[in-house]
Amino acid sequence: xxxxxxxxxxxxxxxxxxxxxxxxxxxxxxxxxxxxxxxxxxxxxxxxxxxxxxxxxxxxxxxxxxxxxxxxxxxxxxxxxxxxxxxxxxxxxxxxxxxxxxxxxxxxxxxxxxxxxxxxxxxxxxxxxxxxxxxxxxxxxxxxxxxxxxxxxxxxxxxxxxxxxxxxxxxxxxxxxxxxxxxxxxxxxxxxxxxxxxxxxxxxxxxxxxxxxxxxxxxxxxxxxxxxxxxxxxxxxxxxxxxxxxxxxxxxxxxxxxxxxxxxxxxxxxxxxxxxxxxxxxxxxxxxxxxxxxxxxxxxxxxxxxxxxxxxxxxxxxxxxxxxxxxxxxxxxxxxxxxxxxxxxxxxxxxxxxxxxxxxxxxxxxxxxxxxxxxxxxxxxxxxxxxxxxxxxxxxxxxxxxxxxxxxxxxxxxxxxxxxxxxxxxxxxxxxxxxxxxxxxxxxxxxxxxxxxxxxxxxxxxxxxxxxxxxxxxxxxxxxxxxxxxxxxxxxxxxxxxxxxxxxxxxxxxxxxxxxxxxxxxxxxxxxxxxxxxxxxxxxxxxxxxxxxxxxxxxxxxxxxxxxxxxxxxxxxxxxxxxxxxxxxxxxxxxxxxxxxxxxxxxxxxxxxxxxxxxxxxx
Amino acid sequence: xxxxxxxxxxxxxxxxxxxxxxxxxxxxxxxxxxxxxxxxxxxxxxxxxxxxxxxxxxxxxxxxxxxxxxxxxxxxxxxxxxxxxxxxxxxxxxxxxxxxxxxxxxxxxxxxxxxxxxxxxxxxxxxxxxxxxxxxxxxxxxxxxxxxxxxxxxxxxxxxxxxxxxxxxxxxxxxxxxxxxxxxxxxxxxxxxxxxxxxxxxxxxxxxxxxxxxxxxxxxxxxxxxxxxxxxxxxxxxxxxxxxxxxxxxxxxxxxxxxxxxxxxxxxxxxxxxxxxxxxxxxxxxxxxxxxxxxxxxxxxxxxxxxxxxxxxxxxxxxxxxxxxxxxxxxxxxxxxxxxxxxxxxxxxxx
Numbered sequence: 001x002x003x004x005x006x007x008x009x010x011x012x013x014x015x016x017x018x019x020x021x022x023x024x025x026x027x028x029x030x031x032x033x034x035x036x037x038x039x040x041x042x043x044x045x046x047x048x049x050x051x052x053x054x055x056x057x058x059x060x061x062x063x064x065x066x067x068x069x070x071x072x073x074x075x076x077x078x079x080x081x082x083x084x085x086x087x088x089x090x091x092x093x094x095x096x097x098x099x100x101x102x103x104x105x106x107x108x109x110x111x112x113x114x115x116x117x118x119x120x121x122x123x124x125x126x127x128x129x130x131x132x133x134x135x136x137x138x139x140x141x142x143x144x145x146x147x148x149x150x151x152x153x154x155x156x157x158x159x160x161x162x163x164x165x166x167x168x169x170x171x172x173x174x175x176x177x178x179x180x181x182x183x184x185x186x187x188x189x190x191x192x193x194x195x196x197x198x199x200x201x202x203x204x205x206x207x208x209x210x211x212x213x214x215x216x217x218x219x220x221x222x223x224x225x226x227x228x229x230x231x232x233x234x235x236x237x238x239x240x241x242x243x244x245x246x247x248x249x250x251x252x253x254x255x256x257x258x259x260x261x262x263x264x265x266x267x268x269x270x271x272x273x274x275x276x277x278x279x280x281x282x283x284x285x286x287x288x289x290x291x292x293x294x295x296x297x298x299x300x301x302x303x304x305x306x307x308x309x310x311x312x313x314x315x316x317x318x319x320x321x322x323x324x325x326x327x328x329x330x331x332x333x334x335x336x337x338x339x340x341x342x343x344x345x346x347x348x349x350x351x352x353x354x355x356x357x358x359x360x361x362x363x364x365x366x367x368x369x370x371x372x373x374x375x376x377x378x379x380x381x382x383x384x385x386x387x388x389x390x391x392x393x394x395x396x397x398x399x400x401x402x403x404x405x406x407x408x409x410x411x412x413x414x415x416x417x418x419x420x421x422x423x424x425x426x427x428x429x430x431x432x433x434x435x436x437x438x439x440x441x442x443x444x445x446x447x448x449x450x451x452x453x454x455x456x457x458x459x460x461x462x463x464x465x466x467x468x469x470x471x472x473x474x475x476x477x478x479x480x481x482x483x484x485x486x487x488x489x490x491x492x493x494x495x496x497x498x499x500x501x502x503x504x505x506x507x508x509x510x511x512x513x514x515x516x517x518x519x520x521x522x523x524x525x526x527x528x529x530x531x532x533x534x535x536x537x538x539x540x541x542x543x544x545x546x547x548x549x550x551x552x553x554x555x556x557x558x559x560x561x562x563x564x565x566x567x568x569x570x571x572x573x574x575x576x577x578x579x580x581x582x583x584x585x586x587x588x589x590x591x592x593x594x595x596x597x598x599x600x601x602x603x604x605x606x607x608x609x610x611x612x613x614x615x616x617x618x619x
Numbered sequence: 620x621x622x623x624x625x626x627x628x629x630x631x632x633x634x635x636x637x638x639x640x641x642x643x644x645x646x647x648x649x650x651x652x653x654x655x656x657x658x659x660x661x662x663x664x665x666x667x668x669x670x671x672x673x674x675x676x677x678x679x680x681x682x683x684x685x686x687x688x689x690x691x692x693x694x695x696x697x698x699x700x701x702x703x704x705x706x707x708x709x710x711x712x713x714x715x716x717x718x719x720x721x722x723x724x725x726x727x728x729x730x731x732x733x734x735x736x737x738x739x740x741x742x743x744x745x746x747x748x749x750x751x752x753x754x755x756x757x758x759x760x761x762x763x764x765x766x767x768x769x770x771x772x773x774x775x776x777x778x779x780x781x782x783x784x785x786x787x788x789x790x791x792x793x794x795x796x797x798x799x800x801x802x803x804x805x806x807x808x809x810x811x812x813x814x815x816x817x818x819x820x821x822x823x824x825x826x827x828x829x830x831x832x833x834x835x836x837x838x839x840x841x842x843x844x845x846x847x848x849x850x851x852x853x854x855x856x857x858x859x860x861x862x863x864x865x866x867x868x869x870x871x872x873x874x875x876x877x878x879x880x881x882x883x884x885x886x887x888x889x890x891x892x893x894x895x896x897x898x899x900x901x902x903x904x905x906x907x908x909x910x911x912x913x914x915x916x917x918x919x920x921x922x923x924x925x926x927x928x929x930x931x932x933x934x935x936x937x938x939x940x941x942x943x944x945x946x947x948x949x950x951x952x953x954x955x956x957x958x959x960x961x962x963x964x965x966x967x968x969x970x
Contacts, residue, residue, distance in 0.1 A: 017727075148759065154917075169926065179947065182921050183934075185913075188891035215874065
C-alpha cells in the first residue's frame with residue numbers, strides 16, 4: 001500500500017462523494033508541486049463547460065496580472081480544476097487562485113499548512129495530511145489552535161450546510177494530535193513582548209524616562225506577569241497563615257537562631273564523630289592523640305604534631321616527629337603506646353605544623369626523654385554514645401540548650417524553616433515578576449548609552465534622533481553601519497544588496513553563481529560588525545546569494561523577471577518576498593532625509609529601480 | 620505446523636510483531652517490509668523451525684494478554700491497539716452504534732439563499748463597539764468580517780476615521796479590494812510597507828506594523844494622522860499577539876491607541892480571551908466587552924480517508940464530539956491501525 005493517497009485518487013474520491021471544493025493541506029511546497037505533476041496525465045478532466053468557465057475567469061485575472069500569463073500550472077488548472085497555492089508562488093498567482101476558488105471554479109487547491117493563516121478562502125472540505133509542521137528547522141506537533149485554524153476553513157457560510165475536515169494519513173502522522181485538536185479547547189495565548197532598541201528610542205523620544213515604567217506596566221506582558229505574581233501572592237498569604245503557629249518564641253527570630261545552633265551542633269558532631277570502620281580501641285585513643293603527645297611506635301618514639309583524616313579513606317592519621325628530626329605520616333593504628341607525657345607547642349597551619357624554633361626544641365626534647373615512660377591507661381567504651389549534654393551545653397554562646405522552648409523549637413524547626421524558605425522564594429519571584437520588564441528596558445538603555453544614541457540623562461542624542469526611525473529587525477546593526485559610513489559610496493546596488501541580506505531571514509538554500517568583489521568585501525565588513533555587535537543583537541543570516549541577487553536586479557535595469565529567476569535556485573515567490581522585504585528596509589532608510597540626505601536619496605532611487613516588472617504590477 | 624500454515628499465521632500478525640520475531644534472526648530486519656520479512660523468517664526457519672514457532676506463540680500470547688499483566692516487553696503495543704484491547708469505561712457512548720457513512724454525508728450541499736440575518740453575537744458586538752472596546756473570539760469562518768464592516772460603516776457615518784489592520788500584507792490587499800467594493804474606492808485607502816494609496820480616505824487599511832509606527836510618530840508629535848478624528852481601530856487576527864517575533868507590535872499598538880478611539884479586536888478561537896479583555900479593561904478608559912462563542916455557523920464533521928480510497932467518519936458521532944477525543948469510529952480506528960502497522964518500522968514507537 002502506498003504511504004499516502006495518490007493525489008489523483010484523492011480528487012476522484014472527493015468528487016465521488018461531492019466533497020469538492022476542497023483545500024488539501026500538505027507538509028511542504030514540494031509535496032504540493034509533486035501533487036500537481038501527478039495530474040499531468042490524469043484523466044480526471046472536467047466537462048468542457050467548466051473548462052471554459054475556468055478559462056474565462058483566468059483570462060480576466062491574467063488581464064490584471066500579466067506576470068502569470070505563462071504559468072506552467074495553467075493547463076492543469078483549466079483541464080482538471082486543481083491548483084497549487086504556496087509561498088513559492090508569486091502573490092499574483094495566489095490571488096488568481098484565491099479568486100477562482102471564491103468564484104467556485106476549482107475542485108481543489110493544494111496548499112501548505114504553514115500558510116494556513118494566510119489562506120483567506122474557504123471550501124466545503126479541508127483535507128489534513130499531517131499532524132506536525134516545520135517551525136524553524138524542527139517539526140513540531142500542531143497545536144489545538146492550529147488544527148482548528150486549518151479545519152476552520154471547511155464549510156462556507158451560505159454555500160454549505162456542513163463542512164468536512166477529512167484526515168488522510170501520511171507517514172509520521174499522529175492521529176491523536178489531530179483528534180485532540182479537533183475536539184479540544186484552543187490553548188491560552190501568552191504575551192511575547194520583547195523590548196527592542198527602536199522601541200526604547202521611540203519611547204524616550206515621546207515620554208520622560210520616569211514615565212516609561214508606567215507605560216511598560218500597561219503591556220499584556222506585564223498583565224500576565226502580574227497574574228502570575230498574584231497567584232504567588234495568594235500562595236504567600238496561605239503561607240502566612242501556615243506560619244502563624246511558628247511566630248516569635250523566647251527569641252523573636254527563633255528559626256534563624258535554631259538554624260545556626262543546629263548547624264553548629266551538627267558540625268561539631270561530625271568533627272567528633274569517629275569513623276565507622278575504626279575499632280573502639282582506636283576511637284578511644286583519638287582524644288588523647290592531641291598535638292604534643294609522646295607516643296611509642298613499632299620503632300622508637302615520636303611526638304604527635306597533628307591529627308587528621310586521610311582524604312580518601314577517612315582513617316585517622318597522625319603526623320609524627322621522629323627522633324632523627326624526620327616528620328612522618330602514619331595511621332593511628334600503628335601507635336603502640338600512648339605515654340602520659342606531652343610537650344607544649346603552638347600548632348601552625350602549615351608544614352611542619354609548628355614554628356621552626358619549636359621544631360628544634362621538640363626534636364631536642366624527644367632525644368632527652370627518659371627510656372621508661374608511664375603509659376596512659378585508656379578505657380575503651382563498648383558502644384558509641386550520643387554526645388553528653390555537657391558538650392552540647394559547652395557550645396559557644398547558644399542559649400538554645402537551656403532554653404525552655406527547646407523541645408518545641410526542635411520539633412517545629414523543619415516545617416517552619418521549609419515554610420520560611422518558600423516564603424522567601426515567592427517574595428523574590430514576585431519582585432522579579434513585577435520588575436522584569438523594567439530591568440530589560442534598563443539593559444537596552446545601557447547599551448544605547450554605550451553606543452551614544454542616548455545621553456546619560458536618557459535624552460536622545462543627534463544619532464538617536466534619526467536611529468529611532470529604523471524600526472526593523474537588526475536595527476542596531478543598520479544604524480551602526482550608517483554611522484560607520486558603510487554606504488557612502490552612493491552605489492545603489494550595493495546598498496540594496498546589503499539590506500537584502502539583512503532583510504532575508506529564510507534559511508531555505510539558494511545559490512547564485514557570481515558575487516561581485518565590491519559586494520563581497522562590503523559583506524565581509526558587515527559580517528565583522530555584526531559579530532562585534534552580537535552581545536547586544538542577534539546577528540542576521542547575511543546570505544551572500546540573496547545580496548548578489550538583489551544587487552544584480554538593481555544594477556541591471558534590463559534584467560527581466562524571468563532572467564532574474566534563472567539566476568538562482570530560489571522559488572519565484574521567495575524572490576518576490578525578498579525584494580518586497582528589501583523595499584521595506586529601503587523605505588526605512590529613505591525616512592532619514594534630514595540627517596542623511598544622500599543616503600536617503602540613494603535609498604529612494606534604489607526603491608524606484610527595484611519596483612519594476614512583476615513588482616510594479618502587484619500591490 | 621506446515622510451512623503454509625506457518626506462513627498464513629505469520630501473515631495474520633501485525634508487522635510490529637514480525638519485527639520483534641525477526642530480531643536476531645534476520646539481518647537488518649527493520650528495513651524489510653511485511654512480505655519480505657515473512658519470506659526471510661521462513662528461510663531462516665530451515666535451521667530452527669521449532670524455536671521460531673515457539674517464539675511466535677509466546678509473542679501472540681503476549682499480544683493478546685492485556686498488557687497490565689506486567690509481561691515484560693520492551694515494545695509497548697501501539698496506543699490505539701491498547702485501547703482497543705481494553706474497552707474504556709469512561710465513555711458511555713461506546714456502546715451505541717457508530718454513525719454510518721451515509722448518515723455522515725447526509726445534508727451535503729448548498730443551502731437555499733436566505734436573507735442575511737446577523738447572529739445574536741454579531742448584533743451584541745456591534746451595539747457594544749459604539750460604546751466601548753470589544754474583543755471578539757469566535758471560530759474561523761463565523762462572520763467576523765461582517766462585524767468589522769458594519770462597525771466601520773457606523774463609525775464613518777459619524778464622520779470618524781477608521782483604521783483596519785491585518786498581520787499580512789496579502790490579507791491587507793485582499794481586504795482593500797473587498798472594502799473598496801463595499802464602501803466605494805474613494806472611501807478606502809491602504810498603507811503597507813511599500814504601498815500607499817488614498818491615504819486621506821476615512822477607512823484606512825494597513826499592516827499592524829505601520830499603525831504602530833504611525834502611533835509612535837504621533838506620540839513624538841511629528842505627524843498628524845487625524846488622531847483626534849480616529850473613532851475605531853479594528854485589529855484583525857489579533858491572536859497574532861502570541862506570535863514570537865511580531866506579537867509585541869500588537870501590544871504596542873494597543874498601548875498607544877488613543878483613548879477616544881474604540882478598539883475592536885477580532886480573533887480566532889483562543890483559550891484565554893477573558894485575559895485579553897481584562898487586560899484592555901485595566902489599561903483603557905472603558906470596560907472592555909468580550910464576545911465569544913465556540914459554535915460554528917456551518918457545522919463541521921470529520922472524516923477519515925484511507926490511502927486505498929475508503930472514506931469513513933472519523934468519530935462515532937455525526938458531528939465532532941467536543942471534549943471527547945477518543946470516540947473514534949471503529950472503522951476509522953481499524954483502518955488507521957492497519958496503516959500504522961504497514962508504515963511504522965517496528966523500532967519506531969508512537970508517542
